[in-house]
Amino acid sequence: MSVLSDSGFEEDFHSPSPSSTLRLISRLQVDAEKYPLLADWQLHLDYDETCFTIQKHSEKQFLTRNCLAQQPQVNAEARCKLVSWLIAVHRHFKLSFESCCLAVNIMDRFLGTTAVASDCFQLLGVTSLLIASKQVEVCFPRIRQLLSLCSGAFSREQLCNLECLVLLRLGFRLAAPTLAFFLHHYVLMVCHSLRQDPSLYSRLPQEVSTNHDKTQDSLQDSLGQSQELSTNCQSSQDLSSHPGPQQSQTKESGDGTNNVQHLVLAERCRCLARRICELSLADYAFNHYPPSVTAQSAVRLALELLGVGHPPPQVCVPLEGPHLALWEVRDSERELVQGCTENLRLLVSLNQAALQALVDL
Amino acid sequence: MDRNILKYLAPNSLGLPSLHPEARPEAAEDGGQSPTQQYYRSKHQLRRFSMEDMTKRMSLPMDIRLPPEFLKKLQAESPEPCKPLSRMSRRASLSDIGFGKLETYVKLGKLGEGTYATVFKGRSKLTENLVALKEIRLEHEEGAPCTAIREVSLLKNLKHANIVTLHDIIHTDRCLTLVFEYLDSDLKQYLDNCGNLMSMHNVKIFMFQLLRGLAYCHKRKILHRDLKPQNLLINDKGELKLADFGLARAKSVPTKTYSNEVVTLWYRPPDVLLGSTEYSTPIDMWGVGCILFEMATGRPMFPGSTVKEELHLVFRLLGSPTEDTWVGITSNEEFRSYLFPQYRPQPLINHVPRLDTEGIDLLTALLLYESRNRISAEASLTHPYFRPLGESILTLPDTSSVFSLKEVQLQKDPGHRSSVFPQTGRGKNRRQSIF
Numbered sequence: 001m002s003v004l005s006d007s008g009f010e011e012d013f014h015s016p017s018p019s020s021t022l023r024l025i026s027r028l029q030v031d032a033e034k035y036p037l038l039a040d041w042q043l044h045l046d047y048d049e050t051c052f053t054i055q056k057h058s059e060k061q062f063l064t065r066n067c068l069a070q071q072p073q074v075n076a077e078a079r080c081k082l083v084s085w086l087i088a089v090h091r092h093f094k095l096s097f098e099s100c101c102l103a104v105n106i107m108d109r110f111l112g113t114t115a116v117a118s119d120c121f122q123l124l125g126v127t128s129l130l131i132a133s134k135q136v137e138v139c140f141p142r143i144r145q146l147l148s149l150c151s152g153a154f155s156r157e158q159l160c161n162l163e164c165l166v167l168l169r170l171g172f173r174l175a176a177p178t179l180a181f182f183l184h185h186y187v188l189m190v191c192h193s194l195r196q197d198p199s200l201y202s203r204l205p206q207e208v209s210t211n212h213d214k215t216q217d218s219l220q221d222s223l224g225q226s227q228e229l230s231t232n233c234q235s236s237q238d239l240s241s242h243p244g245p246q247q248s249q250t251k252e253s254g255d256g257t258n259n260v261q262h263l264v265l266a267e268r269c270r271c272l273a274r275r276i277c278e279l280s281l282a283d284y285a286f287n288h289y290p291p292s293v294t295a296q297s298a299v300r301l302a303l304e305l306l307g308v309g310h311p312p313p314q315v316c317v318p319l320e321g322p323h324l325a326l327w328e329v330r331d332s333e334r335e336l337v338q339g340c341t342e343n344l345r346l347l348v349s350l351n352q353a354a355l356q357a358l359v360d361l
Numbered sequence: 362m363d364r365n366i367l368k369y370l371a372p373n374s375l376g377l378p379s380l381h382p383e384a385r386p387e388a389a390e391d392g393g394q395s396p397t398q399q400y401y402r403s404k405h406q407l408r409r410f411s412m413e414d415m416t417k418r419m420s421l422p423m424d425i426r427l428p429p430e431f432l433k434k435l436q437a438e439s440p441e442p443c444k445p446l447s448r449m450s451r452r453a454s455l456s457d458i459g460f461g462k463l464e465t466y467v468k469l470g471k472l473g474e475g476t477y478a479t480v481f482k483g484r485s486k487l488t489e490n491l492v493a494l495k496e497i498r499l500e501h502e503e504g505a506p507c508t509a510i511r512e513v514s515l516l517k518n519l520k521h522a523n524i525v526t527l528h529d530i531i532h533t534d535r536c537l538t539l540v541f542e543y544l545d546s547d548l549k550q551y552l553d554n555c556g557n558l559m560s561m562h563n564v565k566i567f568m569f570q571l572l573r574g575l576a577y578c579h580k581r582k583i584l585h586r587d588l589k590p591q592n593l594l595i596n597d598k599g600e601l602k603l604a605d606f607g608l609a610r611a612k613s614v615p616t617k618t619y620s621n622e623v624v625t626l627w628y629r630p631p632d633v634l635l636g637s638t639e640y641s642t643p644i645d646m647w648g649v650g651c652i653l654f655e656m657a658t659g660r661p662m663f664p665g666s667t668v669k670e671e672l673h674l675v676f677r678l679l680g681s682p683t684e685d686t687w688v689g690i691t692s693n694e695e696f697r698s699y700l701f702p703q704y705r706p707q708p709l710i711n712h713v714p715r716l717d718t719e720g721i722d723l724l725t726a727l728l729l730y731e732s733r734n735r736i737s738a739e740a741s742l743t744h745p746y747f748r749p750l751g752e753s754i755l756t757l758p759d760t761s762s763v764f765s766l767k768e769v770q771l772q773k774d775p776g777h778r779s780s781v782f783p784q785t786g787r788g789k790n791r792r793q794s795i796f
Contacts, residue, residue, distance in 0.1 A: 047642065047739070050580045058518075134507035135514060143503055160504045167505060168532055174514035 052185050055177035056292050062176035064108035064287050073118040076284035082125045083282040093141045095133050101178035102132035104281050113169045123154045127162045135174050179277050182295035187270045194262035273302035275355055279347050289340045297340040459487050463531050466494055477506045491543035500535050512606045515583055522762045523574030525594060525604040544594035551595050557659025558776025561715055564656045569747050570601040570763055576738035579642040588648035589628050599771040600762050626671050627661050632732050634668050635695050643732035650727030657716045669699055680706030687730040719746035
């Protein structure tokens with residue numbers, strides 16, 4: 001609760017007068033750094049739609065399907081180990097998810113052009129991460145730090161040489177649309193939908209109890225086993241952990257608090273979907289899908305796990321603009337998205353311990 | 362086989378056990394539980410492939426862009442122009458022509474030197490066109506410079522008449538040379554040259570080109586982050602092109618905090634001056650406003666030399682920010698610590714008397730304190746200020762110059778000395794700005 005007071009949420013839940021709503025909104029602005037989604041929400045979404053279309057179009061040039069097909073030594077299992085390690089490394093350096101996704105894309109595309117011996121596969125991993133963070137981050141890790149993570153197996157010269165080689169082999173084509181980009185886009189759409197139609201989540205308490213599918217049941221079984229949480233998810237966890245009665249109270253109180261509720265839910269959806277995306281990143285099977293498809297499927301699955309199913313058809317109709325696209329998949333992609341969602345569901349059920357904490361209400 | 366395999370014979374090969382202990386949470390474990398992995402592995406082990414496959418895959422050509430006139434020439438010379446070339450033979454012909462080779466370009470003289478790059482004026486032996494050769498040293502403590510990586514990777518995706526073209530990339534031992542189209546002048550120099558008195562019609566045309574290039578970037582979530590007159594290159598036709606994307610990056614995840622030390626002070630928006638690190642496309646729009654002012658008046662709008670002075674100049678002209686104009690400003694610690702006097706906003710028309718009503722309106726929409734309220738580049742293009750340029754300018758293809766329309770023509774600048782445009786080769790005090 002103390003965390004809630006810091007962010008100004010708690011007291012406003014209790015006092016939904018117009019003036020406090022105003023105050024809440026200005027507090028929300030102050031809190032923008034704490035709630036990344038909120039920060040985006042406040043920026044007008046001027047270019048979002050165009051940008052999505054452009055990125056969706058250009059992702060075709062950066063696909064990494066079958067990138068291991070010609071590799072003599074590196075296989076899907078080694079890749080899985082390395083990517084899982086890179087995910088941990090990117091957290092260690094507090095790099096964005098964007099860098100992480102881009103690093104994996106760079107690595108995969110390089111693997112598609114050049115045979116790599118298993119004993120320098122790890123070097124390729126850190127080199128890709130270095131290049132990706134140079135492209136994306138303000139501060140990127142130092143070469144010395146990266147080398148020390150490999151416990152001195154490689155030299156600075158080797159890393160620099162490989163960096164040049166990767167850049168040249170890829171022809172400096174580094175601006176790949178990533179899983180992180182699409183994930184962000186779809187979560188914003190969820191945010192839109194929830195804001196426009198509060199009934200989606202006001203139905204929530206009942207549905208949570210009735211709407212369990214197998215995956216979620218098994219997730220519930222292992223409740224509380226895992227304490228693992230990414231640092232990014234901490235704030236939303238704190239928010240979402242407040243008890244049920246208070247939640248229903250907020251639903252009845254004016255616009256200002258609904259504002260918070262949909263953000264809280266969207267934020268939890270973001271955390272869960274991101275975790276699902278991370279799992280998919282490490283699994284070579286998901287190289288089969290373009291990042292936009294995996295991201296969309298991850299968000300759908302996350303909503304489902306959180307108890308927000310598909311909105312009934314009549315809900316779709318009055319919504320205008322970008323958020324529609326999340327629920328209405330184009331025919332050409334429907335099968336792909338469905339297949340991907342099913343594969344993700346399987347992946348999630350195999351890794352439920354790591355995700356449980358994000359699903360619990 | 363080993364010859365072709367990237368291999369350093371390092372110890373500790375297959376396992377990756379050496380991650381820092383605290384940086385190793387669940388990842389390695391849950392990684393092992395892929396549902397489909399088993400399938401892939403067994404399939405993989407059955408796969409055999411030949412040496413030939415490998416060599417082919419290793420010799421993929423770099424993505425090289427040919428100018429259209431050159432392609433025409435190529436086709437004319439080729440006996441069977443329609444016959445598709447195999448990847449290998451196409452590569453051979455491109456490099457035979459001279460793309461990707463340093464010998465293809467003659468250096469004509471140094472234009473400038475920066476911390477990590479030296480820029481030369483040059484000429485292509487192939488096309489006889491002037492080029493700017495930017496030599497980047499790759500040997501640095503931290504490997505390839507990130508500015509070079511960003512600039513090349515972003516520019517490769519940007520093909521627009523108002524963005525400087527990257528013709529070629531040449532990699533030689535320890536050095537990377539970027540071959541840009543050469544533009545003779547930049548906006549700063551152009552203003553100097555016309556005695557800081559531009560024709561207001563030309564201001565409009567330059568402004569439109571700037572916004573057109575910027576809208577193209579912003580749609581791709583690429584911020585320029587360092588807009589200033591020196592970074593707007595201008596050629597003898599009056600075409601304006603954005604240059605220097607070393608500080609730009611694809612803005613894919615706006616939650617990421619950027620450094621707030623990137624934009625040159627004079628064109629830096631007040632929210633960034635006050636330490637905001639959450640910024641997005643509107644940060645470029647403030648600078649656009651300052652540039653419009655500078656073109657219309659001939660002097661920089663807020664030439665502060667420190668952050669405090671810069672903010673002071675802004676508030677003195679546009680009025681001290683209030684909760685009405687900037688929500689949350691009164692609780693901004695940094696703002697309060699400066700203890701600025703209270704200023705009332707001054708009518709902009711008094712400071713930019715040559716700008717018409719629509720122009721003032723656009724300027725006002727660009728110079729808003731609340732960044733999300735600033736007009737976007739895309740929306741500015743349809744602002745009434747640009748109505749005199751006609752309708753068809755809005756539907757031009759990305760790669761067409763605005764001067765491809767008959768109705769768009771530059772006028773003589775009233776303050777201009779001698780010829781309409783500066784001649785090449787005045788050289789010495791040339792401010793080449795593609796650092």
